[in-house]
Amino acid sequence: MTQEYDSADLSMIFAKVCERLIDAAPHLNELDAQLGDGDLGTTLRAVATALQGELCNMPLPISDFMEKISQIIAGVSGSSFSAIMMAGVNRVAAETNGQNTLLSTQISDLIRLAMESMMGAGGANLGDKTVLDGLNGIADAIDRETDHTKLASAADEALSRIMKDFKSKPCKIGRARLAGDRSIGLDDPGMTALKHMIEAINGSHDSGSDFTGGVDAH
Amino acid sequence: MTQEYDSADLSMIFAKVCERLIDAAPHLNELDAQLGDGDLGTTLRAVATALQGELCNMPLPISDFMEKISQIIAGVSGSSFSAIMMAGVNRVAAETNGQNTLLSTQISDLIRLAMESMMGAGGANLGDKTVLDGLNGIADAIDRETDHTKLASAADEALSRIMKDFKSKPCKIGRARLAGDRSIGLDDPGMTALKHMIEAINGSHDSGSDFTGGVDAH
Amino acid sequence: MKKIINDPKNYVDESLEGLVLAYPSEFECIGANKRVVVRPDSKASGKVGLATGGGFGHLPLFAGYVGEGLLDSCAVGDVFAGPSANDVTEAIEAADFGSGVLSIIGNYGGDRMVFNMVKDALESKGVRNQLVIVADDVASAPPLEHSKRRGVAGLTFAFKIAGAAAERGRTLDDVAAITERAMNNCRSIGVALSSCTIPQAGKPTFEIDDESIEMGMGIHGEQGVWRGGLKSADDLADEMLDRVLEDNPIASGERIALLCNSLGATPIDELFIFYRRLAQRLSSAGVDIALPMIGHYTTSMEMAGITVSVMTLDDELESLMREPAACPFWRNL
Amino acid sequence: MKKIINDPKNYVDESLEGLVLAYPSEFECIGANKRVVVRPDSKASGKVGLATGGGFGHLPLFAGYVGEGLLDSCAVGDVFAGPSANDVTEAIEAADFGSGVLSIIGNYGGDRMVFNMVKDALESKGVRNQLVIVADDVASAPPLEHSKRRGVAGLTFAFKIAGAAAERGRTLDDVAAITERAMNNCRSIGVALSSCTIPQAGKPTFEIDDESIEMGMGIHGEQGVWRGGLKSADDLADEMLDRVLEDNPIASGERIALLCNSLGATPIDELFIFYRRLAQRLSSAGVDIALPMIGHYTTSMEMAGITVSVMTLDDELESLMREPAACPFWRNL
C-alpha cells in the first residue's frame, strides 16, 4: 500500500510539527542546557515560527518545497541542529527533483540519503548518540512497515526504543561530548527534538515524560 | 595636684592605646561599614602598628614627640579620621614647644586647641556627631577633675555619657551624613575609636558592648 | 569572598606591581611605600604638573590615568581608603616641573583634608600648587549643597581636560580654571545591582536582594536615593538622564561628552543596551553626543552597575577632550 | 536574573543598535536581519576580505573586532547561538573586495557546519573564500584531539594577525596560512568563578557554590577539567600557565603575545594581580612578553573568571600584531 503526499498533506504535517516544536522549546532548552549550551529549543522555535508563516504557500515540486524549508532554516538559525537539518533537507530536495508528490515508500530511502549528507556535514557516525541514530532507527522501522497508516506509529515506537537504548550511553560528538559520562542517563537533545516531531505527526505525547525542569547538572 | 608626664610615661600610654586599637580594628570596621566605608579600623590598625615600632625611641621635647606621631600617621594613612588626628596632633606639637614634660593641668586646654585645628581642617562643628563631640566632653570633664589619678576615669565616664546622648542623633558630616536617619541609634565610629583609646588608658572595657557583628544595614 | 587574589593584605601592592609589569614604559611606582605612580622617564618639563590620589579599587581611576596628555602622578591609598599625607606629598613633588602642580581629587573628606594639608605644607616650602575637588554625583546632595557631592566618574573628564590643557602649556591658574569650568559642566549618577567586597573585609559591603537595585549609589557603596525593584534598561536610562539633566539642563543644539561606565561586573553588552536609550533620548532632544565613551572607566571592583556622566562642551573643552593621550586605559576620541 | 536590559528577546538587537549609535563611523548593521556588522564606507578595495561570525554575548568578540586592520564583517547570531546561513552568506559577500574572503571562526559545531556549507555554496557561485577554524582551548581536548578543541580568546589574535596581513596586500592563501600559523602557536585556558545567564533562559547556565571554581571552563559555560575550591591568584596563574606550556612548550629567549582576559565580571584589579604572577614566572623562564594585553577581550556576559592566551611570536607575527588597527575595542600595541 503506497500513499502519495501532496503539498497540502506535507504542509499539514509540518504545521503539526511546528506547533509541537514551539511548545517543546523550554523542554528542549533545558535538556540542551544539561549537555550543551541550552539553545536547541530556542533554535527550533525560531525555525518553526518562521516556517508557520510560510506553510500556506509552499511551492511544488517537492524539491522546491524542501528547498524552501532549507531557506527558512538558513534565514533564522545557525546552530548544529539546524545545520544538520539543512544538509538533510537539501539532500531530499536534490533527490525529489520534478516530483509533485512524495511516495510513502520513498521515505526510508530519502531518510538514509539525508543521513549521508548530514554525516558529511557534521562528521558524526552512527552510535555517537545524535539525531542520526534516531533517524536510522526510524528508517529501518518504516522500511519494514507496509501499512502506510502505521508509518508514524512505527516510527514513534522505534524511536522510543532507540532513545531508551542510547540513554545509558555517552554522547560522542558536539558540545555534549564534553559532558562525557555525565551524558549517560540523559536523552540526546537532538533525538528528543526528533521524538517531539514524530509524536506530533503520530498524535502521541510522551517525550516530555522525563522532563525534570531543573538544570542543576553542569 | 598636678602630674608631669615625661616621654616614657607618654610612650607607655600610647603603647596601651596602640594595642587596643589593633584589637578593636574589626569592631571599628564594622561600625564604619554601617555608616561610612568600613575602613576606620584598618586605618587605625595601620597607624597603631607603625607607632608601636617607634615607641621605644620617641624624641623630646614633647613637641617633637607629637610631631613624630603626626609623621607616622602621615606615612601610613589618609582617611578623614587620620587627617583630623594629624591636625590635632600638629597643634599640640606647636603648643608644647620646648616642654620636656606634659602637665596634667594642661591637657584640657591642649584638647581644646587641638579641636580648633581639627575643626579648621575638617569643617565640622560641635553637634555634628563626630570625634570632636567626644573630645569636647572629655575636655570639660577633666577640667573639673582636680585629682590627676582620676583623669582617665573621668574622661571615660564623660565619653560614655556623651555617646549615649548622641546615639539618638543623626550624623551631620562626613560619609555618615548620607546615612541620614539611619545613623540614629548607631554610635559614631570616630567617637567609638576615641572610647577605645580612653578605655585603654583607663584600663576599662565596655565600648565593645554594643557590637552586633553584622553589617546588614546599608 | 570569591576573588582571584592572594593575601587580601597585598591586594593593592600586587595589583600595582602587575600594572607596572604589564606597562613598564607607562607606569612606575616610586616613594617610600611604592604607592606613588608616575610616568617613568617623563619628558615633561616646564609644563604644569598634574597629580591625583585616592583610594584603590576603581581602576582605571585613579592610577590608570597617569600618562602623557593626562596625569603626571597619583598617590595610591588602600582599597577605598585615601593615600597617606606622605605619599600625597611625594606625588605632588614628582609632578613639579617648575610651573606649579594642580591636584585633582574626588570630594571625599579624608582626601580633601589630606590634600589640603599637604598643599599648605608644600606651599610654605615654596612648591606652588592648587587643588580642584570634583563633586559630580547628583545623587549625593541637592543642588544647593552641591559642594557636598561625591566625586565619581566625572574625574575621568577632569583628568583629560587638565592633562590636555597642561600639555598645551597653559599656566597653573588657567589649567585649574579650565578644569573647574569642565566640572561645572559635568554631572554624574550611578545605579548599583550588586555590592563589591573590600578584600580585607572579606564580605560584601552591603546586602541587596536578587530583585533590588539601588539608584544613586556611590562608588564605595555609599547610600543612594532609592532602593527598589529592578527596572528595564530604558527606564533606568530615562531616570538617570532625567536626574542629570534636571540638575544641569542641556538645550537643543548643545554638544556633550557622554560617559556610560561599567562599575565593574556589568558586561559591555548591557552598556550598549543602556547607551542605546541615552542616545535616542538625547538625539530626540536635539543634543549632540559629540564624544561618546562606553566602557570601564571608573569601577568599584566587582560591583555590578552603570554610571552616566554628562559634560556639556564648548569649543575649548571639546578640543581638549579630543587631544590624543598616551595611556593604556584611554581611548583617543 | 539581574541585568540592565529590556525584553530579553531584544538583547542582541538592542546591544548592536547601541554599538552602532555609539560608533556610527566604525560599525554598521546590514542584511535582512540587520545582523551583519560591517565597516561603513569601508575604503577597502582589492585586499583580501575578512569575515567572522558567532554567537553573541562575548563582546568585544566577535562583532567588536570589525574595523580597519581587523575584520571587514561579522555575522551575529543570538546569545551563544551561531548566526544563520543567510547572515553568514551576507557577511562573506560584504567582505568580498575582489581578492577572496577569509572567514575566521571558533571551533563550534554549528558555526563550523554553517560556514562550511556557505563556503561551498559561495564557491560554486564563484566567490573565492576560505575558512580558518580556531581551536585554542587546551582544556577542551587532549593534544592528540586538538582539532576538537573550542575556540576562545585566541580568536582575538587570529583577527589581528589576519587583519594586518590583509591590509599589507597579502593573497588569500597567504593570509590563511599566516593565520593558521599564528593559531598553531597559540594556546588558551580559562577559569570561571561564576556563571553567566542567557537572557532568554532567565537563570544561570550552571550552579556553582560560593567556594568553588571551575578550571578549564569554556566561554559558554562548557564543562572544564576540574571543579574545586577557590585557589590563590598565584596558584591559578601557575596551573593555567603550566597547562598552556605543557601543550606548547616555550623556550627561554622566545617572544610571546600574552592575553590576560576578564570573562566579564572579574575586575581589572584582579587581572593585574593575576598578570603579575604570569609575568614573574615567564620572566624567570627567560620568556619575553613582547605583547602583553590585559582587559576585556573575549567575555561571557557576567561570568567572573580569567582566561590566559599565549601565542609565540616570530618576526612576521610580531610585526603584524604591532600594526595599528582602528577599532574602539583594540588598543594598539
Ligand SMILES: Nc1ncnc2c1ncn2[C@@H]1O[C@H](COP(=O)(O)OP(=O)(O)O)[C@@H](O)[C@H]1O
Ligand atoms: N556533528 C553532529 N552531527 C549530527 N548531529 C549533531 C552533531 N552535533 C550535534 N548534533 C545534534 O544536535 C543536537 C544539538 O543541537 P544544537 O543545540 O543546535 O547544537 P549546538 O548548540 O551545540 O550548536 C545534539 O543533541 C545532536 O543530536
Ligand SMILES: Nc1ncnc2c1ncn2[C@@H]1O[C@H](COP(=O)(O)OP(=O)(O)O)[C@@H](O)[C@H]1O
Ligand atoms: N569633617 C570631619 N571633622 C571631624 N571628624 C570627622 C570628619 N569627618 C569624619 N570625622 C570622624 O571620622 C570618622 C570616620 O573616619 P574615617 O573612617 O577615617 O573616614 P572616611 O573613611 O570617611 O574618610 C567619623 O566617625 C567621624 O568621627
Ligand SMILES: [Mg+2]
Ligand atoms: Mg545547543
Ligand SMILES: [Mg+2]
Ligand atoms: Mg571610613
Ligand SMILES: [Mg+2]
Ligand atoms: Mg575611607
Ligand SMILES: [Mg+2]
Ligand atoms: Mg548553540
